[in-house]
Amino acid sequence: MRRADRLFSIVQLIRGRRLSTAAWLAERLEVSPRTVYRDVADLQHQGVPIEGEAGVGYRLGRGFDLPPLMFTLDEARALAMATQMASQWLDPALALAASDAMSRVMSVLPASMRAEIEHMPIVAPGSGLEPAVARQLQTLREATQKREVLQIDYEDLRNQHTTRAVWPLGCFYWGTVWTLAAWCENRSDFRSFRVDRIRSIAPADRRFGARAGRTLADMLRQVSAREGGKRHTKAEPPIS
Template identity: 60%
Template sequence: MPAMRRADRLFQIVQLIRGRRLTTAAFLAERLEISPRSVYRDIAALQAQGVPIEGEAGVGYRMRRGFDLPPLMFDSREAQALVASVRIAQSRLDVDLARSAEDALAKILGVLPAMERTAAESLSLYALPVGPDQDTRVRLQTLRQATERREKLRIEYLDLKDARTTRTLRPLGCFFWGNVWTLSAWCETREDFRSFRVDRIVAIEVLAERFRDEPGRTLADMLRGYDCEGEW
């Protein structure tokens, strides 16, 4: 693969930093297939040109709030990737998010040049409309929104042995496993992390009480625990 032009590389660095809360030089070096030393030089060059990148070597970089670039244009491959992503995801997302994905794609296709739009819409890659049933997709939407709003939940759950329990949860994230969605949460009933199949949640009550991240009870803590055990 030919080396990326420096101007293109600088533009890509800006895009990568904009898209993340904190971006390390190691991440940029691996992503762009250059040395960390080149990353440091490029960051210094961008800062000298007035791009408001904050941070330092060894810690990480972020873009100062409020910085923006002119609207971008997608090439044919990028537009095809977006079409493929929406086709694959739509039947697997909750109804509201699936509709938003379709609307977003329509906006993108609507501003593409004719050749790129034709290439994107004629992509010969399709996904069968298989995924969660309608009830599960509705529950998934409720769980996703409660997670975003940091709202506690009370659920009735039917486990794989058909034992029914009631749990009070701090929802942390929804995960798709190819066949099923699960909710990962801090279970106040068990005082530990638990995962629940969304299709086996019998009832959901969104409580008025909100929660804040506490040490040992966050999604990051849960993921670190899985990593330490060598499993997911």
């Protein structure tokens, strides 16, 4: 990699993270940390507002911007493929946003690269979420972001129906299944619900706060403790 390209890459890597250590940058760029220290010092000397220091990490100061990025062919291919796959498994609003974002990427690509992307021999067939499930997922995601308590009618794996008041904490994708991680007021405990088994959703017209012991971080710590901190070779969704 030419030094000019490496300097540009350093700025791009730093701007994409809250804090980047020299060791991490060196690994990504396949150079020594000493080279990173020298390059960062040169960038700072040239007026690039990189904050931080060796041994701590770097971040880009506010107000600094660069012209629109250009992508390599493989980067554009990866984005196009990821967008195509994700659109099958996202809720309608995010699927549309992903499509719009990819359209913007395509609009700045050279004609030759655009043609390559449009004729990729890799296709993700439209066999993702059922429309009704996708709409449920959007409702759950938006409630999670707004911290809205929901009333759900749920059919579990034994076909038993229950009505729950839940605090939606996060939506998890398991390859072919989405689950809702939540604090269940009825059980006074964390529960996970398969989105495709939620029969109806209604707002409870109230919100919840970040109460200690009932956050997503608390739930993940509980799961980690229950599993003994071990990583499984095949992740399985924890189902209520």
